[in-house]
Amino acid sequence: MYFKEFPSFLYDFKREDGSIRTEIVKDITRNIRVKKDILSNITVYDEYDLADGDTPEIIAEKYYGNPEYHWIVMLCNEKFDWLNDFPLTETEITKHIEHVYNPTLNAKEWWFENSLDTHNGVTEQILYFKVYNNALPLDPNYLTAVMEYRIKGKTTNCEFDFTFPWPDLRYDGGDYHNGLNRETQVIYQIMPYSIGYISTLPSSTEVLGTNTKFTTNVLVGMDIYTLSGTKLGRVKSIESDTKLTLEDRATAAVTNDRFNIYITGDIDGELTITTVGRERNPVFFLNSDGYIINPSDDGAIPITGDDLHRKENDRKRKIKLVSPALIETIIKNFEELL
Secondary structure (H helix, E strand, O other): OOOOOOOEEEEEEEOOOOOEEEEEEEOOOHHHHHHHHHHHOOOOOEEEEOOOOOOHHHHHHHHHOOHHHHHHHHHHHOOOOOOOOOOOOHHHHHHHHHHHHOOOEEEEEEEEEEEEEOOOOEEEEEEEEEEOOOOHHHOHHHOOOOEEEEEEEEEOOOEEEEEEEEOOEOOOOOOEOEEEEOOOOEEEEEOOEEEEEEEEOOOOOEEEEEOOOHHHOOOOOOEEEEOOOOEEEEEEEEEEOOEEEEOOOOOOOEEEEEEEEEOOOOEOOOEEEEEEOHHHOEEEEEOOOOOEEOOOOOOOEEEEHHHHHHHHHHHOOEEEEOOHHHHHHHHHHHHHHO
């Protein structure tokens, strides 16, 4: 209806072969003058809060009794883009926020190092990597709420896929098992160990587990060690949650002992890192005057991605509507201007 009354004119379209095609088109350049002149004559509006599922047509039907007046709703609020100018539903905004703040990250540079943990007396395997497309999601300054992140990669021996909390605290000593070196932008993660109890015989390739779900960890191709450092062998296959097979016979007898795993082989390809819950962490910090400041500054107020997007979405819910009594006047002015 909005463009129906716009004047038309002939316009020549040039085809790729050089021929001319003439068509009748609407003069939409009139839109700017129409919008400005109509709105300048209205000083009083009613307020309306958009509900999930509201469209300009639905609002026009409820408020004016005619869905064809949807253009008046959009005109008065200068909302012309249905996808970006109107609020998302709760389901849509939740999915949108999760997508924005949990991108897929990549690391070309990554390597493993082994280090003795004197607290537990266990040799730990530490994964180091450097994200090249976005390091901010793993910057400790902007991680005040616990989130999870998932690391996937492969070597010439195995593929691995593990999920860790951030921060990763595995015992009461308060030592972090992951973190970021801000100067080098290198991230470290101590890989999992002591994930259950196992038993095996030195003459067997069969390993049994208790309180262990082998299928929840990608163990094929990884080496298994006792916590004392004795290697049992490399995992060939996983038969069930509590049973796996080694490539060769076990070199030591173990009964109901906790065990360690190591990722072996040469690096193959990139790491992929995904996060869950990053939107509940700050994206910037404000002072009491509303200015962006450093997270270490006194009085820094964290603004999370979830808060930021929801407030912006809520602002889009408040619109203004011309009184139904003025509809006829608006339409008359609209026609006269055209």
